[in-house]
Amino acid sequence: MNWLTSYTNLASAYIKINFKSLLAYRGAFISQMVAMFINDFVWIAFWCLFFTRFPVVKGWGVNDVITLWAIAASGFGLAHMIMGNALALPGIIMRGELDSWLLYPRAVLPHLLLGKSSASSWGDFLFGIVVYAIFVKPDLPHFSLFMALICSVAVLFVGFSVFTGSLAFFMGSAESVSVQLRIAMITFSTYPSPIFQGFVKILLFTLLPAMFVSHLTVSALRNMSMLDALYSFGGALGVLLAGIIMFYVGLRRYESGNLMEMRG
Amino acid sequence: MENAVSVSQLVKNFVLKKREGMRWTESEVKAVDGITLSIEKGQSVAFIGPNGAGKSTTIKMLTGILHPTSGEASVLGCVPWKERTRLAKRIGVVFGQRSQLWYHLPPRDTFELLSKIYEIKQDVFKSRRDMLIERFQLSEFLDTPVRKLSLGQRMRAEVACSLLHGPEVIFLDEPTIGLDVIARQELRDLISEWNRENGVTVFLTSHDAGDIQHVARRVIVINHGRVVLDDRVSRVRRQYLREKVLSVKYADTPESISLDGVKTLKESGHAFKFEVDTLAVPIEKVMSEIMRIGSVVDITIEDPPLEEVIAHIYSAPPTEFGDDAPDDEPDENESKSS
Numbered sequence: 001m002n003w004l005t006s007y008t009n010l011a012s013a014y015i016k017i018n019f020k021s022l023l024a025y026r027g028a029f030i031s032q033m034v035a036m037f038i039n040d041f042v043w044i045a046f047w048c049l050f051f052t053r054f055p056v057v058k059g060w061g062v063n064d065v066i067t068l069w070a071i072a073a074s075g076f077g078l079a080h081m082i083m084g085n086a087l088a089l090p091g092i093i094m095r096g097e098l099d100s101w102l103l104y105p106r107a108v109l110p111h112l113l114l115g116k117s118s119a120s121s122w123g124d125f126l127f128g129i130v131v132y133a134i135f136v137k138p139d140l141p142h143f144s145l146f147m148a149l150i151c152s153v154a155v156l157f158v159g160f161s162v163f164t165g166s167l168a169f170f171m172g173s174a175e176s177v178s179v180q181l182r183i184a185m186i187t188f189s190t191y192p193s194p195i196f197q198g199f200v201k202i203l204l205f206t207l208l209p210a211m212f213v214s215h216l217t218v219s220a221l222r223n224m225s226m227l228d229a230l231y232s233f234g235g236a237l238g239v240l241l242a243g244i245i246m247f248y249v250g251l252r253r254y255e256s257g258n259l260m261e262m263r264g
Numbered sequence: 265m266e267n268a269v270s271v272s273q274l275v276k277n278f279v280l281k282k283r284e285g286m287r288w289t290e291s292e293v294k295a296v297d298g299i300t301l302s303i304e305k306g307q308s309v310a311f312i313g314p315n316g317a318g319k320s321t322t323i324k325m326l327t328g329i330l331h332p333t334s335g336e337a338s339v340l341g342c343v344p345w346k347e348r349t350r351l352a353k354r355i356g357v358v359f360g361q362r363s364q365l366w367y368h369l370p371p372r373d374t375f376e377l378l379s380k381i382y383e384i385k386q387d388v389f390k391s392r393r394d395m396l397i398e399r400f401q402l403s404e405f406l407d408t409p410v411r412k413l414s415l416g417q418r419m420r421a422e423v424a425c426s427l428l429h430g431p432e433v434i435f436l437d438e439p440t441i442g443l444d445v446i447a448r449q450e451l452r453d454l455i456s457e458w459n460r461e462n463g464v465t466v467f468l469t470s471h472d473a474g475d476i477q478h479v480a481r482r483v484i485v486i487n488h489g490r491v492v493l494d495d496r497v498s499r500v501r502r503q504y505l506r507e508k509v510l511s512v513k514y515a516d517t518p519e520s521i522s523l524d525g526v527k528t529l530k531e532s533g534h535a536f537k538f539e540v541d542t543l544a545v546p547i548e549k550v551m552s553e554i555m556r557i558g559s560v561v562d563i564t565i566e567d568p569p570l571e572e573v574i575a576h577i578y579s580a581p582p583t584e585f586g587d588d589a590p591d592d593e594p595d596e597n598e599s600k601s602s
Binding site: 009025100103256 | 278324327328329330331348349350352353357359362364366368369373376377380381382383409
């Protein structure tokens with residue numbers, strides 16, 4: 001319990017300082033946020049056009065896709081506005097920048113992840129909530145479950161970024177591999193899940209766990225199914241656990257570097 | 265007296281992968297090769313050596329960043345790589361090339377964050393922060409974003425940050441790198457003052473002879489991962505930094521200088537470079553002679569570069585470094601170099 005309180009305090013201190021740091025260049029921060037909001041919105045517009053032509057795709061309607069986009073965007077946003085260094089992990093490992101984090105009396109992974117906030121992720125986070133509230137018009141139970149599922153998806157994205165980023169311990173230059181896998185994960189997470197069947201479906205529940213975003217969350221919200229929500233949480237925790245194991249196994253191989261560094 | 269740092273036969277090998285045609289071959293590079301040393305609590309030690317000698321690797325093992333290949337180490341009773349988080353609460357680390365200050369925010373915000381990271385009680389934090397602000401004269405730029413600070417101000421804040429949690433040992437890896445003469449001097453004064461008044465053990469690496477002379481009482485020289493010299497700074501200084509280089513610019517052509525122990529290294533117009541053996545002739549006498557023979561426009565006194573001293577130490581026979589000098593011999597930390 002003490003551990004949890006201590007790390008919650010640390011997380012809130014980092015959220016505060018990261019936000020302050022982003023606001024140091026207010027214009028740049030707002031423009032990145034707005035740009036990401038527009039970028040996400042273009043995709044929603046595309047899907048709306050698509051569904052005017054084909055109203056149902058394997059049982060999915062436009063509201064399902066909007067729900068999916070809202071959850072995926074907000075989950076991804078929440079993950080990286082709080083734990084922005086998850087995106088930078090392969091570079092941090094490769095350049096030997098873990099040194100600074102190993103000097104603090106904290107568990108290195110959570111501390112490192114909290115160390116940065118991604119500006120555009122704030123746009124993603126807000127986009128999901130605004131779009132879900134405006135287009136789907138949920139009641140309170142749906143909205144509450146939606147918020148909980150955002151947290152589950154955030155955990156999953158952090159776990160996945162940690163897992164792929166930790167490949168740098170074993171491969172050295174893993175930045176591009178990690179980015180490619182992350183893009184693949186986002187792509188598969190934002191398409192209606194019923195279109196994937198057979199082997200691809202198995203793949204999307206295991207190696208590229210996009211189904212925990214696209215299938216279980218939408219199904220949980222559509223049917224108010226607590227079981228699907230639990231599966232979604234379970235999957236997210238599994239991916240996070242895999243990421244943590246990968247990171248700490250890799251950390252044993254870590255060789256530090258001597259580059260110039262500055263925070264914030 | 266109790267040891268703050270004890271190291272025995274510490275070895276760190278790195279694996280180097282090379283591609284030869286279609287095949288990858290692996291070879292081992294010895295970064296640290298069996299270092300043994302101990303440092304008493306409250307001592308100030310300079311840990312020096314040329315680039316690639318193994319200084320930073322040793323510091324990284326002593327702070328728990330790296331695991332050694334073999335050997336033992338204890339810092340404040342903790343095995344650094346096994347008890348990293350416990351040790352981190354009791355040590356402070358300053359890397360001259362790495363910053364813990366937030367670039368876009370004022371130092372005050374970093375202080376606040378550090379209090380949460382180290383879980384310092386608010387009343388303790390406030391009193392310690394205020395004391396550091398006063399001692400390190402941070403008040404004038406405490407609310408200025410770090411990006412707008414001079415390097416000297418930044419390094420002062422950097423060292424203050426590393427002292428906020430009240431460490432018993434402070435590791436400083438080239439803290440004065442890139443600083444101008446005044447900023448360097450200010451930082452050296454602060455570090456040695458902290459060592460004297462608060463009893464903090466100082467473990468310093470630097471390529472600057474001035475840092476070593478001013479801050480440390482003991483110097484450990486390593487090269488190729490091994491300790492090649494471990495002695496008092498005063499003794500090493502007397503032995504190797506006895507030569508000074510004086511660059512003098514005259515208004516007109518001066519008379520020629522004729523003093524034993526003074527050698528003219530270079531002459532160009534009205535500018536001269538002399539090498540002075542301070543054991544053969546006191547520096548005051550040389551200065552008077554320089555002033556007497558002509559009208560001086562500018563003058564600089566320099567120590568020989570540390571790299572040169574290290575190279576000399578490494579090439580010198582081991583018998584030169586006996587440890588029979590009296591223990592009560594006064595340090596010569598007060599002498600300053602520019």
